Amino acid sequence: MANKTYNIELVKERNRSLVLELLNSKGTSTRSEIADITGLTNATITNIVNELIFRDLVEEVGTVDGKLGRKRKLIRLKEDAFYVIGVEFGVNIVRTGIFNFKGKKIKTVEKEINSYGRPTDVLKDLILIIDELINNSKVDNNKIKGIGIVMPGLIDSQKRVLRSVHPFPLLKDYPLVEQLEEHYKKTIWLENDANGAVLGEKWFGHGKKFNNYVFVVGDSGIGAGIVINGRLYSGASNSAGEIGHTFMTKDFIPLESFGGLSRLADDFKLPLEIILNESKNSDEIKKALDDISKFLALGIVNLVNTVDPEAIIVGGRILKAGNSVIREIKKIVEQYTFSDKVPQILVASKKEDALLFGAASIAIEHIVASPYQFLLNNDKSVSYNSLK
Numbered sequence: 001m002a003n004k005t006y007n008i009e010l011v012k013e014r015n016r017s018l019v020l021e022l023l024n025s026k027g028t029s030t031r032s033e034i035a036d037i038t039g040l041t042n043a044t045i046t047n048i049v050n051e052l053i054f055r056d057l058v059e060e061v062g063t064v065d066g067k068l069g070r071k072r073k074l075i076r077l078k079e080d081a082f083y084v085i086g087v088e089f090g091v092n093i094v095r096t097g098i099f100n101f102k103g104k105k106i107k108t109v110e111k112e113i114n115s116y117g118r119p120t121d122v123l124k125d126l127i128l129i130i131d132e133l134i135n136n137s138k139v140d141n142n143k144i145k146g147i148g149i150v151m152p153g154l155i156d157s158q159k160r161v162l163r164s165v166h167p168f169p170l171l172k173d174y175p176l177v178e179q180l181e182e183h184y185k186k187t188i189w190l191e192n193d194a195n196g197a198v199l200g201e202k203w204f205g206h207g208k209k210f211n212n213y214v215f216v217v218g219d220s221g222i223g224a225g226i227v228i229n230g231r232l233y234s235g236a237s238n239s240a241g242e243i244g245h246t247f248m249t250k251d252f253i254p255l256e257s258f259g260g261l262s263r264l265a266d267d268f269k270l271p272l273e274i275i276l277n278e279s280k281n282s283d284e285i286k287k288a289l290d291d292i293s294k295f296l297a298l299g300i301v302n303l304v305n306t307v308d309p310e311a312i313i314v315g316g317r318i319l320k321a322g323n324s325v326i327r328e329i330k331k332i333v334e335q336y337t338f339s340d341k342v343p344q345i346l347v348a349s350k351k352e353d354a355l356l357f358g359a360a361s362i363a364i365e366h367i368v369a370s371p372y373q374f375l376l377n378n379d380k381s382v383s384y385n386s387l388k
Contacts, residue, residue, distance in 0.1 A: 198225025205349025
């Protein structure tokens with residue numbers, strides 16, 4: 001009996017998550033359309049939608065003509081239903097933002113920190129930055145339902161720790177998230193930056209149109225986030241998509257040594273930002289970027305022929321090199337994709353903000369997946385059948 005009750009509750013929760021995700025992808029819909037798409041009964045969808053309206057997660061926004069001339073009420077997600085904090089933890093810089101349910105950026109704070117410092121100092125710096133963000137946002141702290149953090153490297157998303165020495169050696173296995181969670185009394189999730197970016201597209205960008213797609217981060221290193229059947233694919237040990245560590249030659253030199261932007265800094269002995277800003281004025285830098293783009297494109301081809309996605313979304317500082325990068329990727333992918341259906345090649349919806357939006361989307365993904373824990377857990381009680 002206990003297992004049966006648990007299974008019923010699990011199905012109810014999944015159905016509510018399904019409706020919320022569907023409304024995110026469609027923008028507006030009707031109860032009958034949601035029932036048609038999901039295969040759930042009209043009565044079930046009516047009960048779910050009425051509950052979501054009662055909890056201030058969904059709102060009615062007008063009508064549309066239905067079958068036989070009957071008016072159907074349009075519904076959509078409420079922008080201010082809840083808020084999340086996104087934290088992009090990079091090399092010596094932290095970017096933070098507060099976002100509403102629909103991905104509107106309310107406030108951001110960006111600060112330089114010593115990400116190679118002692119973990120306790122990094123923790124103090126992060127708390128100061130997040131505190132400044134919350135205090136300046138004027139958002140009700142009770143409506144902030146969680147925090148998502150992304151960083152490069154190999155992440156254990158279950159234990160919520162950095163598992164690799166690179167790129168932050170002193171943070172390896174340090175319980176940074178646990179300490180932040182204790183301070184803020186909110187659930188916090190940690191994920192690889194490429195995985196965050198691909199979920200950012202699901203909630204706020206191109207991913208709304210696809211069930212199978214990949215986000216490729218072209219930056220100092222190269223990584224990819226993969227969505228299969230609408231869900232993040234992380235692999236057995238959360239290391240799926242690390243295409244920068246695949247090999248292109250018999251010398252076993254990793255792809256990102258040829259196709260990563262760190263190669264520019266090594267070649268020109270200047271900070272990467274300066275090199276990229278000078279790329280339009282220097283034939284030598286242009287030539288190096290063309291070469292990097294070719295290797296990045298070959299890595300993407302290997303990924304396409306392995307995963308068979310509908311779309312490849314490209315983000316990271318490689319975009320600062322201009323449209324020539326995307327043209328080169330498109331040309332090589334079209335030429336060497338094995339399938340007769342070539343995936344779309346798209347630029348990240350949020351461009352330089354892709355990782356920060358991705359951090360926020362990590363929190364939204366988990367919150368929507370567990371609505372009873374985060375959104376439907378207050379003391380309100382009502383017969384939803386009575387709500388019209």
